[in-house]
Amino acid sequence: MFSSLRSTPAKTVTVTVNSQSVAAPEGQTVWATMALAGQLTTRKAALSGEDRSAFCAMGVCFECLVQIDGTPNQQACLRRVRDGMHIQTQDITETSKAPIQGIPE
Amino acid sequence: MTYDCVIVGAGPAGMSAAIELANAGARVLVLDRAPRAGGQIFRSAANSPLSDSGALGTDYTAGSKLIERFEASNAEHLSEADVWHVGEDGTVLYTQDGIPRTVQTREILLCPGAMERPMPIPGWTLPGVMTAGAAQVMLKSDAMVAERAIFAGSGPLLYLIVAQYLRLGVKVAALVDTTPRRNYLTSLPKVPGALRSWPMMFKGLGMMREIASSGIPVFKGASNLRVLGQDMATGLEFGCREQQRVMSNHVFLHHGVIPHSNISRSLGLSHIWNAAQHCWQVQTDAWGQSSVPHVSVAGDGAGIIGADAAQSAGRLTALNILKRLGRLTPAERDRKASEDHAVLAKMAPFRAFIDQLYGPSKCLCLPQQADTIVCRCEERRLQDLKEGFEQGARDPNALKSLTRCGMGPCQGRQCGPIVSSLLADWRQEPEAQVGYYRLRSPQRLLSLEELSRFQSRPRGGAE
Ligand SMILES: Cc1cc2nc3c(=O)[nH]c(=O)nc-3n(C[C@H](O)[C@H](O)[C@H](O)COP(=O)(O)OP(=O)(O)OC[C@H]3O[C@@H](n4cnc5c(N)ncnc54)[C@H](O)[C@@H]3O)c2cc1C
Ligand code: FES
Numbered sequence: 001m002f003s004s005l006r007s008t009p010a011k012t013v014t015v016t017v018n019s020q021s022v023a024a025p026e027g028q029t030v031w032a033t034m035a036l037a038g039q040l041t042t043r044k045a046a047l048s049g050e051d052r053s054a055f056c057a058m059g060v061c062f063e064c065l066v067q068i069d070g071t072p073n074q075q076a077c078l079r080r081v082r083d084g085m086h087i088q089t090q091d092i093t094e095t096s097k098a099p100i101q102g103i104p105e
Numbered sequence: 106m107t108y109d110c111v112i113v114g115a116g117p118a119g120m121s122a123a124i125e126l127a128n129a130g131a132r133v134l135v136l137d138r139a140p141r142a143g144g145q146i147f148r149s150a151a152n153s154p155l156s157d158s159g160a161l162g163t164d165y166t167a168g169s170k171l172i173e174r175f176e177a178s179n180a181e182h183l184s185e186a187d188v189w190h191v192g193e194d195g196t197v198l199y200t201q202d203g204i205p206r207t208v209q210t211r212e213i214l215l216c217p218g219a220m221e222r223p224m225p226i227p228g229w230t231l232p233g234v235m236t237a238g239a240a241q242v243m244l245k246s247d248a249m250v251a252e253r254a255i256f257a258g259s260g261p262l263l264y265l266i267v268a269q270y271l272r273l274g275v276k277v278a279a280l281v282d283t284t285p286r287r288n289y290l291t292s293l294p295k296v297p298g299a300l301r302s303w304p305m306m307f308k309g310l311g312m313m314r315e316i317a318s319s320g321i322p323v324f325k326g327a328s329n330l331r332v333l334g335q336d337m338a339t340g341l342e343f344g345c346r347e348q349q350r351v352m353s354n355h356v357f358l359h360h361g362v363i364p365h366s367n368i369s370r371s372l373g374l375s376h377i378w379n380a381a382q383h384c385w386q387v388q389t390d391a392w393g394q395s396s397v398p399h400v401s402v403a404g405d406g407a408g409i410i411g412a413d414a415a416q417s418a419g420r421l422t423a424l425n426i427l428k429r430l431g432r433l434t435p436a437e438r439d440r441k442a443s444e445d446h447a448v449l450a451k452m453a454p455f456r457a458f459i460d461q462l463y464g465p466s467k468c469l470c471l472p473q474q475a476d477t478i479v480c481r482c483e484e485r486r487l488q489d490l491k492e493g494f495e496q497g498a499r500d501p502n503a504l505k506s507l508t509r510c511g512m513g514p515c516q517g518r519q520c521g522p523i524v525s526s527l528l529a530d531w532r533q534e535p536e537a538q539v540g541y542y543r544l545r546s547p548q549r550l551l552s553l554e555e556l557s558r559f560q561s562r563p564r565g566g567a568e
Contacts, residue, residue, distance in 0.1 A: 002243075002251050004248055005155055005249075005273060007248070029246065032247035032249045035249065036249065046483060046513065047484045052481075053337075055235050056221065056236050056238065059138065060220045061518065073550040078187070
């Protein structure tokens with residue numbers, strides 16, 4: 001179980017994680033907010049659809065990809081909560097729509 | 106407007122370089138994706154969410170001094186700025202607050218730091234399995250801890266987080282130490298040299314004593330690790346004299362750090378295989394200058410040296426950039442550099458000792474079971490890669506196009522080092538011969554929606 005040792009509860013915001021309403025200190029990472037709410041599944045694996053969860057917490061494994069306010073492929077360990085944010089487990093697998101990659105020319 | 110130097114990364118290396126450059130009057134911009142400067146070691150040191158950040162150690166709290174000096178300098182700093190393209194032409198693209206932006210610079214200094222060496226053991230993709238560095242990051246940035254966790258692997262950063270947890274009163278299920286017993290012998294000849302950095306030696310020994318006297322179960326010389334569980338981690342099985350099992354929903358893995366090279370790779374800079382540290386690193390001269398003269402790399406991102414040395418390396422690299430910008434003569438550069446060159450030389454034997462003692466064992470670098478996942482993103486297992494190799498894919502890029510290993514969102518950050526070493530093993534040739542994936546920008550997934558918000562940087566002058 002994850003728990004928080006945060007000293008003074010900073011200003012809190014309210015977000016939803018897979019429809020569950022969660023209060024979180026402003027500026028907390030999306031991943032910590034999910035983990036402390038007991039919602040550990042960030043995304044489904046591309047082929048098997050198995051549950052995946054944050055692995056590195058520092059932006060290098062891309063296991064923590066979630067959908068934030070409807071936008072997929074957001075790294076939960078790098079993004080921070082804002083009031084009213086909607087966070088959802090990402091369910092993009094081989095059979096669903098592939099993400100878009102590109103670079104401006 | 107064009108900057109004299111754009112620095113990627115506000116860790117010890119990037120901050121030290123920025124201070125040096127700004128003090129000499131250069132126009133510097135530092136980009137970091139973190140909300141506050143500090144890098145890995147000093148993450149949130151200046152704004153810790155913990156009431157007792159002293160438990161993280163004096164190294165950590167000392168970081169706020171460097172952060173203050175950096176923030177008081179004339180270097181511009183953009184936090185929460187995620188860099189996803191660096192071009193040889195001096196174009197740097199990043200996203201801040203959901204908006205992609207561009208800046209132009211004469212000199213580029215990459216200080217992206219390190220990442221943890223992937224540890225492909227059975228079950229390493231199960232929810233509940235994370236890296237020891239992740240435990241560090243979660244503790245520092247969000248004061249979040251995992252109760253009754255297992256820590257498994259080897260190396261100073263693994264012991265550091267265990268000691269920090271214990272000091273904070275967080276229960277630890279076990280430390281499963283994979284350091285091979287013979288390493289204590291083979292590293293002995295390096296002890297006298299390492300003692301030149303005796304404060305570091307004593308700090309390390311003190312930490313080990315702290316763990317030993319805490320009474321938590323410590324398994325030394327462990328091997329054959331396997332994470333237990335179907336849908337999530339339930340424990341760890343390993344050999345230590347006999348077969349052992351420790352149950353927990355949290356398993357933190359670690360066996361050393363390696364330079365984070367995705368930007369330097371995408372830039373097409375030359376990289377070399379560092380056999381002593383068992384990792385790839387960008388090729389630089391003694392001034393951090395890469396194979397492209399106006400691109401320099403400093404700190405752990407250029408080869409693992411640790412936080413103190415990273416500060417010296419940052420300053421040295423800055424001095425050379427000042428010379429390149431015409432703000433210092435070669436003689437001035439050399440004179441100002443002598444102290445930091447000496448510091449680096451003094452620290453090298455200690456690093457060599459650590460590298461020998463905690464050098465990664467082959468059976469943790471290479472997956473040992475046919476069905477162990479190598480590519481976490483595309484779910485490619487050892488057997489899939491072996492099959493690809495037998496079909497003739499003998500180098501990383503061929504194996505990638507044949508098997509899709511390395512084509513997922515992490516762009517090979519996790520499987521890349523494993524694939525190089527697997528092919529080296531199968532080909533019976535050194536990694537240097539085998540090579541690494543060819544990488545391209547952008548450094549992460551971008552959506553068209555994000556790109557559509559693209560803006561030239563409004564602040565700091567016209568574009
Ligand atoms: C997870 C982890 C935890 C560690 N903890 C410790 C510790 O507690 N004590 C210790 O002695 N050593 C620790 N280390 C080792 C660490 O590498 C060095 O101690 C030291 O921090 C290296 O300094 P640096 O300046 O080279 O890089 P870092 O301190 O790693 O700084 C690099 C900075 O670059 C930023 N960055 C990287 N890529 C981008 C990008 N594309 N866009 C924007 N910003 C970017 C990062 O956010 C980071 O702030 C840790 C390493 C890791 C990987
Ligand atoms: S947990 Fe690895 S990228 Fe977020």
